[in-house]
Amino acid sequence: MSNLNLSEQELIRRKSLDELRKLGINPYPAAEYKTNAFAQDILDNYSPEKNNFQDVCMAGRLMNIRIMGSASFAEMMDSSGRIQIYIRRDDICPGEDKTMYNTVFKHLLDIGDIIGIKGRVFKTQMGEITIHVNEFTVLCKSVRPLPVVKEKDGILFDAVTDPEMRYRQRYVDLIVNPQVRDVFRKRTRIIQSLRELFNSKGYLEVETPVLQPIPGGAAARPFITHHNTLDIPLYLRIANELYLKRLIVGGFEGVYEFAKDFRNEGMDRTHNPEFTVMEIYIAYKDYNWMMSFTEELIKKAALDLHGKTEIIYGDNLINLNPPYKRISMIDSIKDNTGIDISGMDEEEMRKVCDRLGVPHSPEMGKGKLIDQIFGEKCEHNYIQPTFIIDYPTETSPLTKMHRSKPGLTERFELMINGKEIANAYSELNDPIDQMERFQDQLHLSEKGDDEAMFIDQDFIRALEYGMPPTSGMGIGIDRLTMLLTNQPSIQDVLLFPQMKPETLKVKAESQKEEYIELGIPEEWIEPLKKLGFITIAKIKEVEKPGKLANDLNGFNKKNKLGLSGLSPEAVGSWLK
């Protein structure tokens, strides 16, 4: 009955499954399969002169099968790549019994199945490095047909490009689009590169709470959840900043964490509800030091990934070789708009916004207005890496006041390709100033800003014991990965980007008993369902029993079911 929902190809593969079992072959064996070679290693290192790889054993997925009578070529893909294999009937079946080739290989194996092979490597007349197989083992039968992507001269045919399928069924994407695996290998290499640098300096990798009673450290709307035993609300973290700084108070010299953060906000090409941020805090440093460190880190990541600092993103050629340009936010606005906003009050700023066509609203303070102008008129112009420094106090409540510029803070953001890549400060460690900044945030919250920060009393208490002068920095790992792997969407650097739930096509089918109650012979239930009458209600809607009888008899004949014919009267009796 469940077979009703299966396609023809799925039914055939399930039948092959049974056939294999009948031949005594377990399609899902448990035993370890010991391999001694990978496709890429063979392709890179085989040479006929050395006559190496003459006793290889490898495992992988069948991606293509070309049968030519008693010999066949196929392609097998393992974690390293694809390689061609050559299978000859009389090698596989040296004796009289040719079942393993004629039946198992030719008929019961399909594209998508996973097998193990033993054989020797050689070069075909066409010059392709190939494994001559003398034994194969079924390791996993695939019962769902894989999209078949073909390739010639680097051109892909029928490539799976549908974003919905690629993101929802990432496993399929990874199988048929090998360059996708490469992006995620690179993502991991980027993270490793940063971790190596931090560890080489003796900084400590730590873990801090994801479930937080007060979602602090950033301005964003959190996800809320509930703890049953404690009977309190908890928030999924929007940042880990305040916890890492507590650890600096505790005496660690440098701490860092690769953290999943969660923000209950919009989704687009650069935003996913959960995302990864690396934050690092180092005692006795300031934001100037941190700028140099950030340069070092970005350069290292680029070199580890590409071996050079020039990268291409979209149409832009970007050079990540330090030093990067440094410009204050005020100067940036001056450069990009010709307007010097230094010393202006809030009213003057509003007029500037109007003149520039920058949208603003009454609850925005001076700092927010500056931020707004920068975001609209400046940010997108910084394609080459540029540090924007010295941000307004109002929008930087965790940042130390600038040592010489009143009203500003010691903060920088690194812009690359017109996007923020990193954000860092000389951390505010004055507990009394910090308390006042939190209270300012509270006022913003009362004015209706639902992103204003909460007051974290325990964090204040920690600062009261004394936090050394510290610089902290955060990097969006997803966006850094997009940049370094030239991917246009955050979904392309997340293995499982957030999607709306798939609406499962679970059709409400009536039970067999309900059909029988109507007097419908059991053998006619399946044909009825095949014709779309999956519920009793559907049958009751039929107005012409003659037509239904005719359709059913036609179905019987077409599918050679061999059932005795139905009269219109018999069908009519079901409908009463």
Place this chain on the structure above:
RNA sequence: CGGCCCGUAGCUCAGCUGGUAGAGCACGUGACUCUUAAUCAUGGGGUCGAGGGUUCGAGCCCCUCCGGGCCGACCA
């Protein structure tokens, strides 16, 4: 939240002014011992995203909904 586009066989896509659903690959059967987008012959496979409406008749026109993409808004 607004604008535009998309949803047809397992996959990639055609489908004319509304007139009985097509191709390639994949799949079944047969042939073939160095092929490679293998080839040749032959056969099957569809609730055209879902639901309504207009019509003698809808994959196509209208409405609603679901899912996806791009752009903008909001948001860092």
